[in-house]
Amino acid sequence: MSAPTSTLVADAEIQPSRSERRGSGTWRYVGSKVLGSLGALLFVVVFNFFLFRVIPGDPVRTLARNRLVSDKQVEELTRTLGLEQPLPQQFLTYLKNTFTGEFGLSFRYRQPVGDIIIDRLWPTLLLVGTSTILAALIGVYLGMVSAWNRGKVVDNVSTGFSLTLYSMPEWWLGLVLLAVFAVGAGPIPSLFPTGGLHSTDIQDPNSFAAGLDTAWHLALPVITLTLAYLAEYSLIMRSSLLDEMGEDYITTARAKGLRDVYVRRRHATRNALLPTTTLVVLNLGFVVSGAITIETVFSIPGLGLLTTEAMDVPDYPVLQGAFLIFSAAVIFANLIANLAYSWLDPRVRT
Amino acid sequence: MTTTSKPALTARQVAWRRRRQSAGRTWAEFRRHRSGLVGLGVLVVFGLAAICAPLLASHESIEVTKATGGVLEAPSWDYPLGTDADGRSVLALLIWGSRVSLMVGLLATAISMLLGTLVGLASGHYHNFFGKALFRITEWFLVVPWLPLAIVLSTVLGPSLLTVAFVIGIVSWPATALLIRAQTLSIESRPYLERARALGAGDWRQMRRHVLPNVMPMVFANTTLTVAGAILTETTLAFLGLSDPLYVSWGSMLDEAFNVGAITTGAWWFMLPPGICVIVVVLAFTLIGQALEEVYNPRLRERA
Numbered sequence: 001m002s003a004p005t006s007t008l009v010a011d012a013e014i015q016p017s018r019s020e021r022r023g024s025g026t027w028r029y030v031g032s033k034v035l036g037s038l039g040a041l042l043f044v045v046v047f048n049f050f051l052f053r054v055i056p057g058d059p060v061r062t063l064a065r066n067r068l069v070s071d072k073q074v075e076e077l078t079r080t081l082g083l084e085q086p087l088p089q090q091f092l093t094y095l096k097n098t099f100t101g102e103f104g105l106s107f108r109y110r111q112p113v114g115d116i117i118i119d120r121l122w123p124t125l126l127l128v129g130t131s132t133i134l135a136a137l138i139g140v141y142l143g144m145v146s147a148w149n150r151g152k153v154v155d156n157v158s159t160g161f162s163l164t165l166y167s168m169p170e171w172w173l174g175l176v177l178l179a180v181f182a183v184g185a186g187p188i189p190s191l192f193p194t195g196g197l198h199s200t201d202i203q204d205p206n207s208f209a210a211g212l213d214t215a216w217h218l219a220l221p222v223i224t225l226t227l228a229y230l231a232e233y234s235l236i237m238r239s240s241l242l243d244e245m246g247e248d249y250i251t252t253a254r255a256k257g258l259r260d261v262y263v264r265r266r267h268a269t270r271n272a273l274l275p276t277t278t279l280v281v282l283n284l285g286f287v288v289s290g291a292i293t294i295e296t297v298f299s300i301p302g303l304g305l306l307t308t309e310a311m312d313v314p315d316y317p318v319l320q321g322a323f324l325i326f327s328a329a330v331i332f333a334n335l336i337a338n339l340a341y342s343w344l345d346p347r348v349r350t
Numbered sequence: 351m352t353t354t355s356k357p358a359l360t361a362r363q364v365a366w367r368r369r370r371q372s373a374g375r376t377w378a379e380f381r382r383h384r385s386g387l388v389g390l391g392v393l394v395v396f397g398l399a400a401i402c403a404p405l406l407a408s409h410e411s412i413e414v415t416k417a418t419g420g421v422l423e424a425p426s427w428d429y430p431l432g433t434d435a436d437g438r439s440v441l442a443l444l445i446w447g448s449r450v451s452l453m454v455g456l457l458a459t460a461i462s463m464l465l466g467t468l469v470g471l472a473s474g475h476y477h478n479f480f481g482k483a484l485f486r487i488t489e490w491f492l493v494v495p496w497l498p499l500a501i502v503l504s505t506v507l508g509p510s511l512l513t514v515a516f517v518i519g520i521v522s523w524p525a526t527a528l529l530i531r532a533q534t535l536s537i538e539s540r541p542y543l544e545r546a547r548a549l550g551a552g553d554w555r556q557m558r559r560h561v562l563p564n565v566m567p568m569v570f571a572n573t574t575l576t577v578a579g580a581i582l583t584e585t586t587l588a589f590l591g592l593s594d595p596l597y598v599s600w601g602s603m604l605d606e607a608f609n610v611g612a613i614t615t616g617a618w619w620f621m622l623p624p625g626i627c628v629i630v631v632v633l634a635f636t637l638i639g640q641a642l643e644e645v646y647n648p649r650l651r652e653r654a
Contacts, residue, residue, distance in 0.1 A: 039486070040493055044490075051502060051503075051506060052506065163633060163636065163637075164629065164633060166636070167578065167582070167628075167629050167632035167633040167636055168625070168628075168629050168632075169582055169585050169586055169589070169601075169604075169625070169628060171589060172585075172604060172625040172628070175604070175607075175613055175621060175625075176621070178613055179613045179614075179616070179621065183614050183616065194614070285495075292497055292498070292501070293497075293586060293589065293590065296590070307498065307501060308590055311501055311591075311592070314505050319502055319505060322498065323498050323499070323502050326495045326498040327494050327495060327498070330493055330494065330495050331493050334493050
């Protein structure tokens with residue numbers, strides 16, 4: 001999980017070697033980042049093409065071994081994948097289809113993959129978006145409290161708590177919470193539903209009651225993901241705040257006679273928030289793919305559940321489409337994080 | 351007075367003596383980190399259990415056809431942690447599962463370290479197109495979401511333990527590569543490398559004799575952290591049913607527990623122990639990794 005932060009470190013490192021031309025510097029930086037992201041996206045598209053064509057043996061036969069695929073579909077698949085054409089021609093067709101949003105038909109649902117993905121996007125965004133925001137707020141706060149009380153009981157408890165959460169498969173936490181609070185264990189009654197997004201007896205999906213019902217269904221998964229994510233934020237916030245507290249400008253601020261609280265709030269915290277902010281933005285990209293296991297545990301009909309269901313079939317067009325969406329989201333968030341970082345910390349761009 | 355005229359040491363002996371001393375210093379420093387020591391102790395216990403699995407529980411006890419217990423029996427004297435849906439002892443499964451979980455974790459880490467170190471070294475050393483291309487590839491792998499990539503790869507490659515280890519290696523090497531690259535860049539700017547170049551050392555010699563020994567400590571500290579991640583990933587992939595169905599691992603136990611409804615029937619003995627084992631082992635590796643990082647990075651040590 002430390003991976004995303006290291007990208008930025010590496011970026012920060014290579015930037016200063018660039019020629020210093022003021023004025024055009026910012027735009028050049030933005031331009032190079034945008035180009036880089038487009039390149040990465042193109043690479044995903046190419047990778048996607050070859051990955052699903054290196055399936056050992058003839059792809060169509062491999063796909064057809066599957067009971068869910070009829071003869072007609074095999075024929076159709078051969079045509080849509082264009083497998084009778086030479087490879088370069090296939091690649092061009094694939095590129096054209098991808099950029100016009102045609103990801104083929106799902107084996108399982110017999111619908112265009114693009115439509116299915118859009119359908120499944122909202123539950124995931126709602127679930128992971130909420131959890132990310134909650135986790136960022138709570139995590140940053142915990143990290144701050146830890147760093148301020150370094151070495152004290154509060155710090156040890158909070159760091160131990162974060163490290164344990166960090167070492168836990170998040171879906172296992174989900175299973176435990178599900179068993180305790182949804183099924184009910186011992187004296188604890190069943191407080192939350194065991195899965196899904198709506199109760200079956202809700203009539204009008206747009207009513208206030210339906211909204212409350214969805215919130216009630218999402219409570220456990222959101223708590224699980226929040227706990228899983230906040231560990232990382234709190235650990236990062238703690239270490240970057242400790243980093244800042246050792247800097248000379250903090251000593252200067254203290255020497256000026258500023259009160260400790262002021263030094264922490266106005267001097268240290270602001271700078272320490274930098275890496276954490278970037279991490280939050282970066283993780284927003286993982287929003288769409290982040291909930292794969294949690295959605296499986298709580299049977300929430302989002303992109304994650306779509307992926308694990310597709311995996312069992314295996315529904316290659318859906319997997320291919322989902323992978324593209326997941327990657328595109330991360331690449332986009334990465335771009336935003338880089339730009340935001342350079343805006344927040346101009347040293348990176350020079 | 352014969353002892354005063356010791357034979358002169360050969361270069362190799364000097365080198366080994368120096369290595370021994372430095373290992374001793376590292377150990378002395380490591381011993382001061384209590385959390386690291388606790389982690390090491392935990393690992394030794396789990397490692398012994400994995401190695402001695404056949405002595406602790408016969409292989410028959412985890413074969414479905416030779417199961418002796420009832421379905422999802424609660425813990426008793428015969429079955430200290432109860433039984434699974436096939437009537438096998440959960441404790442025996444845990445012990446045998448530790449083998450697969452640790453083995454796959456270590457194998458995946460070996461792949462990841464090898465790939466990460468090689469790519470990191472090369473991309474830091476070569477300042478031409480080759481180095482830049484390697485760096486771009488590393489960045490790309492960092493950006494691609496790892497779980498979907500792992501799912502897609504294992505679906506395409508088919509389920510086997512080797513595939514799982516390979517897939518985990520593929521998704522986890524870039525972080526190492528970036529770390530090694532940064533380290534390589536900083537080492538290559540030092541005077542002794544300029545000297546080596548001036549004396550005509552080739553690329554290979556520079557990397558192997560001068561850069562590699564200096565990045566090794568970092569690789570070492572990073573390895574333990576990577577193992578932690580690899581075991582977590584293995585558990586997740588097995589939970590999603592992407593592991594080899596013939597082998598029991600902690601993840602596949604949890605997958606089975608979920609599928610047979612251990613959650614709704616309240617069979618906590620089937621669901622909690624594998625998860626707790628994963629947490630304890632991953633935590634142990636993380637604690638050791640953090641202690642090692644502090645040992646090798648004096649800047650961190652001052653602050654902590």
